[in-house]
Amino acid sequence: MAKYIFVTGGVVSSLGKGIASASVGKLLESRGLKVTLIKCDPYINVDPGTMNPYQHGEVYVTDDGAETDLDLGHYERFTSAKLTKDNNITTGKVYYSVITKERKGDYLGKTVQIIPHITDEIKNGITRIASGKNIDVVIVEIGGTVGDIEGLPFLEAIRQLKLELGREYAINIHVTLVPYIKSAGEIKTKPTQHSVGTLREIGIIPDIILCRADREISKEAKEKIALFCNVDKEAVIPTIDVKSIYEVPLNLHKEGLDNLIVRLLHLKCGDSDLSDWENNVLKRIRCPKSEVTIAVVGKYITLQDTYKSIYEALVHGAIANDTRLLIKKIDSEDIEKSSAEKYLKGVQGILVPGGFGYRGIEGKIKAIKYARENKIPFLGICLGMQTAVIEFARNVCGMNNANSTEFDEDTKYPVISLLEEQKKVKDKGATMRLGEYECRISKGTLAYEAYKKNSILERHRHRYEFNDKYGEVMKKNGMVFSGVNPESSLVEIVELKDHPWFVACQFHPEFKSKPDKAHPLFRDFIKAALK
Numbered sequence: 001m002a003k004y005i006f007v008t009g010g011v012v013s014s015l016g017k018g019i020a021s022a023s024v025g026k027l028l029e030s031r032g033l034k035v036t037l038i039k040c041d042p043y044i045n046v047d048p049g050t051m052n053p054y055q056h057g058e059v060y061v062t063d064d065g066a067e068t069d070l071d072l073g074h075y076e077r078f079t080s081a082k083l084t085k086d087n088n089i090t091t092g093k094v095y096y097s098v099i100t101k102e103r104k105g106d107y108l109g110k111t112v113q114i115i116p117h118i119t120d121e122i123k124n125g126i127t128r129i130a131s132g133k134n135i136d137v138v139i140v141e142i143g144g145t146v147g148d149i150e151g152l153p154f155l156e157a158i159r160q161l162k163l164e165l166g167r168e169y170a171i172n173i174h175v176t177l178v179p180y181i182k183s184a185g186e187i188k189t190k191p192t193q194h195s196v197g198t199l200r201e202i203g204i205i206p207d208i209i210l211c212r213a214d215r216e217i218s219k220e221a222k223e224k225i226a227l228f229c230n231v232d233k234e235a236v237i238p239t240i241d242v243k244s245i246y247e248v249p250l251n252l253h254k255e256g257l258d259n260l261i262v263r264l265l266h267l268k269c270g271d272s273d274l275s276d277w278e279n280n281v282l283k284r285i286r287c288p289k290s291e292v293t294i295a296v297v298g299k300y301i302t303l304q305d306t307y308k309s310i311y312e313a314l315v316h317g318a319i320a321n322d323t324r325l326l327i328k329k330i331d332s333e334d335i336e337k338s339s340a341e342k343y344l345k346g347v348q349g350i351l352v353p354g355g356f357g358y359r360g361i362e363g364k365i366k367a368i369k370y371a372r373e374n375k376i377p378f379l380g381i382c383l384g385m386q387t388a389v390i391e392f393a394r395n396v397c398g399m400n401n402a403n404s405t406e407f408d409e410d411t412k413y414p415v416i417s418l419l420e421e422q423k424k425v426k427d428k429g430a431t432m433r434l435g436e437y438e439c440r441i442s443k444g445t446l447a448y449e450a451y452k453k454n455s456i457l458e459r460h461r462h463r464y465e466f467n468d469k470y471g472e473v474m475k476k477n478g479m480v481f482s483g484v485n486p487e488s489s490l491v492e493i494v495e496l497k498d499h500p501w502f503v504a505c506q507f508h509p510e511f512k513s514k515p516d517k518a519h520p521l522f523r524d525f526i527k528a529a530l531k
Contacts, residue, residue: 002130003265004170005139006158008204010146010195011177015212016248018071020175020239021141022078023249026277027258029079030249031269033136036129037075039068039088040122041143042150046092050428053355057305061459061511062087065435071141073309077514078249089125091150097121114153122157136267146174147198159203168266174199174206178213178221178238187217189225196229207264208235208257216240234260244285244315246515250274281319281515288324292529295328295347297335297367299360310353310381313513317522321530332363340370347376349529354382354461354508358407365391372499377528379521380504382462385494386416388504389466389474392496397477399470406464417467419490425463433460437485439492439507445482446503447493450520456483458492458507465506466491501528 005024009017018039025035041048048056049067060073066085076083098121102112110117130138142158144151162170176192196206209231211217217238226233237255242248252258258272294314300306311327318325330343332352344350350371352364364384368391371378380388386404393402393415401408404416425431436457441448448454468489471481483493483505496502503521513519 001169002127002135002138003168003267004126004161004165005137005261005265006162006170006172006204007139007141007175008146008155008158008172008199008206009142009144009175010199011191013145015175015177016239017141017143017175018074019245019248020173020210020252021071021139022074023252024173024257024261025075025079025081025137025139026249027253027272027274028137028261028267028269030272030274030277031258031262031267033267033269034134035079035137035139036081036133036135037072037079037083037087037139037141038126038129039071039075039141039143040126040154041069041088041090042148042154043090043143044092044095044150046090046096046429047088049430049432053300053306054303057303058308059461060309061434061461061508063436063457063459065430067430067434067461069143070305070308071143073312073511074245076511077312086125086129089122091153094118094121094125094153115156118153119157119160122154123161126157126161136269137265146195146202152202155199155202155204162204167264171207171261171264172199172204173208173210175210175212175239178211178217178225180213180215187213187215187221189221189228192225193228206231208237208260210257211236211238213238214241244282246277246281246285250278250282277516284319284322285315288318288322290321290323290530291326292318292321292323292349292526293326293328293347294349294351294526294529295330295344295367296351296353297330297332297344297364298353299332299355299357299364301329301331307353309508309510309513310351312515313510313519313522314351314526316513316515316518317524317526319515320518320523321526323526323530325526330367332360332367335363335366336360340366343367344370344376349377349379349525351379351525352381352384352387352504354384356383356406361387361407365394369395372496372502375500377501377525377531378499378503379525381510382506382508385504385506386464386466388502389415389479389494392474392477392479393470397470397473404464413470415467415470416464419463419465422463432463435459437490437507438487439483440486441483441493442480445480445493446495446501446524447482447505447521450503450524452520458505458509459511460507462506466494500531501525 068088393399399413402413403411480495
C-alpha cells in the first residue's frame with residue numbers, strides 16, 4: 001500500500017512548494033523508493049491550456065497529451081517519475097466529473113454536495129494514481145495558500161485521507177515564510193504561527209514545517225516555531241535561498257528531512273545516495289570551465305515562469321558542457337521597434353521559443369534573420385520553427401510577405417498553415433496536437449548528430465504546421481527537412497545547409513530535459529554556441 005506526503009503552503013504563494021515536493025521525491029528515490037507526484041490546482045479551469053501565459057505561466061505537456069501545471073515539469077526534472085493527465089487534479093476536472101455523474105444518475109437521487117461528493121472525487125483521484133503500480137510514496141502538492149476559499153475542498157479531502165489512512169501512511173509537510181524585517185533587524189516567526197494555526201483550524205496538524213527564508217534561521221527561532229506550532233524541533237527545517245534550485249535536495253538531506261520522513265512513515269529503504277547529483281550536476285554548476293551567453297527572444301519575457309522549461313533546459317545544456325550560462329531575455333516587440341543587432345550583438349546563441357498570436361512575430365523574424373546571416377547558432381522551438389520557415393521564405397526564397405495563416409489568412413504564400421485535423425475544431429480546450437509523437441531523423445544531419453538514432457519521440461503543442469506545398473523550393477534554397485513524422489509526413493525539424501548550427505523543431509524538446517541528462521538538442525546548441 002502506497003504512503004502519502006501532503007504538501008501545503010501558507011503565508012504567501014510562490015514559496016517553492018513545487019521545488020520542495022520535487023526535492024522530496026528526489027531524496028526518496030535516492031534511497032531506492034519508487035515515487036510519483038500529484039499537483040492539485042484549485043482553479044475552475046479544467047486545465048491551464050486556455051490560460052494566458054501571463055496568468056498562469058508555462059503549460060507543461062505530458063507524454064499522453066495533458067496540458068498541466070508547470071510544477072509537473074519540476075517533478076519530472078528532479079525524479080524519474082513518468083507523469084500523465086492523472087497527475088494534475090483541478091477543481092474544474094473534479095466538478096466536471098461529478099456533474100457528469102449526476103447527469104447520468106450515478107448518485108441515485110441524492111443531493112450532490114461538496115462533502116462527500118466533491119471531496120470523495122478528490123480522494124479517488126489521489127489514491128487512484130498508485131493503484132497497481134507498485135508505488136511506495138505519493139507526494140501530493142496542494143496549490144495555493146492555506147486560507148484560500150477555493151482550496152478548502154482539497155484541504156478537507158487530504159484531512160479525511162490522512163485520518164482514514166492513519167499516521168504511518170500519511171504525513172503533512174507545510175511550507176511557510178519566515179521573513180526578515182529590515183527595519184527591526186530580525187526574522188519573524190509570527191506569519192508561520194498564523195499559517196499553521198489556520199491549517200489546524202481546518203483539522204490538519206503539520207508533521208514537518210519547511211521554513212522559507214533568505215538567510216539563516218537561528219536555533220531560538222526554530223525552537224519558537226516548534227513550541228507554538230506543536231511540532232518536534234527536528235521537524236522545523238529551514239530552506240534558505242540558493243543560487244540553483246538543484247541544490248535544494250542536497251540541502252534538505254543535510255537538514256535530515258529524508259531521515260525524518262522515513263521514520264515517520266516507517267519506510268523500508270536504503271541510505272540516501274546523492275553522489276551522482278552532486279558530482280555531475282552541482283559541481284558543474286558551481287565550478288564551470290567556461291561561460292556562454294544565450295539570447296531568448298520571446299513574447300512573454302516579463303514573466304519568469306512562462307518559459308520555465310526552456311530556461312531549465314538551457315541550464316541542463318550548459319551543465320552537460322561544463323559551462324556557466326548567462327541568459328539574455330529579449331522581448332521580441334523591442335526588436336520590432338529597433339534593430340536586431342542592438343539587442344543581439346555579442347550573444348553566442350539565439351533561441352526563439354513558442355507562443356500564440358501575431359504580437360511580437362516580426363521581432364522574432366528579425367532575430368532569426370540576424371542569427372542566419374551572422375552564422376550565430378540558433379534553436380527554434382514550435383512557433384520558433386514556424387517563424388524560421390517564414391523568415392527563410394521571405395528573405396531567401398523570394399516569397400515576399402510569406403506568412404502563417406494564423407497571422408494572415410489571405411497571405412499569398414501560406415508557408416505555415418492549419419493542421420488538417422484542426423480545420424473542424426471549434427472548442428479551444430485540449431484540442432491542439434498534443435503529447436508524444438514519433439519523428440524519423442535523416443542521417444548526416446545536425447539532428448541525427450545530436451540524437452544518434454533514427455527514431456525519436458517528442459511532445460507537441462500546436463495547431464499549425466509547415467505547408468508541404470513549399471517543400472521543394474525551400475530545399476532548392478538550402479533548407480533541410482531533417483525530421484519528419486512517419487504517419488502524417490508532418491515536418492518536425494528543419495536545418496540550414498550553409499550555417500554552423502541552425503536547428504528548429506515543431507515539438508517541445510525542453511519537456512524531456514533533466515539536469516543530469518540534458519536534452520540532445522539543448523546540449524548540442526550550447527556546444528555550438530561555445531565554439
